[in-house]
Amino acid sequence: MYLSIIIPTYNRFAQLSLCLRSLASQLIVHSDIEVIIVDDHSDIQIAKDIKALCHQLNFSYISHSKNSGCAQARNTGTIRSKGKWIAFLDDDVQVNENWLNNILLITPQLPKNIIAIEGLVKGSGDGLWDREVQNLQGNSFLSCNYIIRRSALILAGGFDPNFSGPFCEDHELTVRLQKIGEIQFERFISVTHLPRKIQFLNHIRKAPWRMRTLLISEFYFYSKHPNDYYRFRNYSTFKETYKSIFFRHTLNCLRRRGFWRLIRKPHQALILIFTSAIEQICSWIFLPEYLKLINSNKNLPSSKRKLK
Incomplete structure (x- = not known):
């Protein structure tokens, strides 16, 4: 084959x-x-x-x-x-x-x-x-x-x-x-x-899961490859990535789309504002947990086996 x-x-x-x-x-x-x-x-x-x-x-x-x-x-x-x-x-x-x-x-x-x-x-x-x-x-x-x-x-x-x-x-x-x-x-x-179909309530409901999974994945990636992380991100450490999400997540989400695209899609813009704001708030809620991880400088526990 x-x-x-x-x-x-x-x-x-x-x-x-x-x-x-x-x-x-x-x-x-x-x-x-x-x-x-x-x-x-x-x-x-x-x-x-x-x-x-x-x-x-x-x-x-x-x-x-x-x-x-x-x-x-x-x-x-x-x-x-x-x-x-x-x-x-x-x-x-x-x-x-x-x-x-x-x-x-x-x-x-x-x-x-x-x-x-x-x-x-x-x-x-x-x-x-x-x-x-x-x-x-x-x-x-x-x-x-x-x-x-x-x-x-x-x-x-x-x-x-x-x-x-x-x-x-x-x-x-x-x-x-x-x-x-x-x-x-x-x-x-x-x-x-393919174009994405975004459902308002479903997208909002999944916002905490999305942010938590994103942060866990980012930290795990950084903890495995701290010397290579910067090649794939705008920041050289997970701490800097978290700081950007913590302070500017909603603003960055809106800025990436551009003003005129937001105006042309008011319904989607409303969903984006709501969900990105919830995601940013979740990053504040999760902060104590991630401060412990960052300060301990430990990897997340590995629970699954890789391909052999």
């Missing part, structure tokens, strides 16, 4: 369906490729729909017995995969024209020191969240379009499953991969990030 394509998913049937159908249209003439969907314990009906779609498209379907996070889901797919190269996609992207052909054209020509490819990621839609996840120039290392030599991924230990949410796990893996070899940016291996 030359290429394994691994896609973790959780409760996103509509987006995943678009992703898989865009992929299936490029697989028609290729046989040495497998597609593995890892369902991270979606709701029962959604899981049934995903499984049926995978059966229809002749893709492999794996289901977790409990929600374990996207890092663990990618490791599960890696363990079951057979490809010499492993391509990671997210369930809310569509592969662009010739995505697969370009992988099959470029990877055989790469020197052995090139162990991974970060592909171009382009946002779509005009919502306030729709351009937040992009990789247009390289050095973003996003796991939604990441192609890695299997041997290098195994040697690096895979994704660290202690990252339970979608924060920092791709950058942390990148640090370990770059100790093994080089990562090349390829704009012709491109995907489009």
Whole structure:
């Protein structure tokens, strides 16, 4: 097997369906490729729909017995995969024209020191969240379009499953991969990030979880790689990152979108103001806990095993 394509998913049937159908249209003439969907314990009906779609498209379907996070889901797919190269996609992207052909054209020509490819990621839609996840120039290392030599991924230990949410796990893996070899940016291996549908009450309800998971992930990333952290963030320490979130999170969220985009999307702007304010307040509430961690200079406890 030359290429394994691994896609973790959780409760996103509509987006995943678009992703898989865009992929299936490029697989028609290729046989040495497998597609593995890892369902991270979606709701029962959604899981049934995903499984049926995978059966229809002749893709492999794996289901977790409990929600374990996207890092663990990618490791599960890696363990079951057979490809010499492993391509990671997210369930809310569509592969662009010739995505697969370009992988099959470029990877055989790469020197052995090139162990991974970060592909171009382009946002779509005009919502306030729709351009937040992009990789247009390289050095973003996003796991939604990441192609890695299997041997290098195994040697690096895979994704660290202690990252339970979608924060920092791709950058942390990148640090370990770059100790093994080089990562090349390829704009012709491109995907489009689908527009995000934001529900007001649900987004507000999840704000404390988002902030707590983000801070835990940032601290864990920094504690593992304090000498490399600055290469992926605007700040050189977790303490500086926390300080920025503590004082300027809401302002930064608004500033990134720009005044005229906020004016054009008043409903989304209202959601953004509410949720970012709640997230910033949560960072104040969590401060005593993180001051202890920062002052003790200890890693968060490692509770899960890496890929072997």
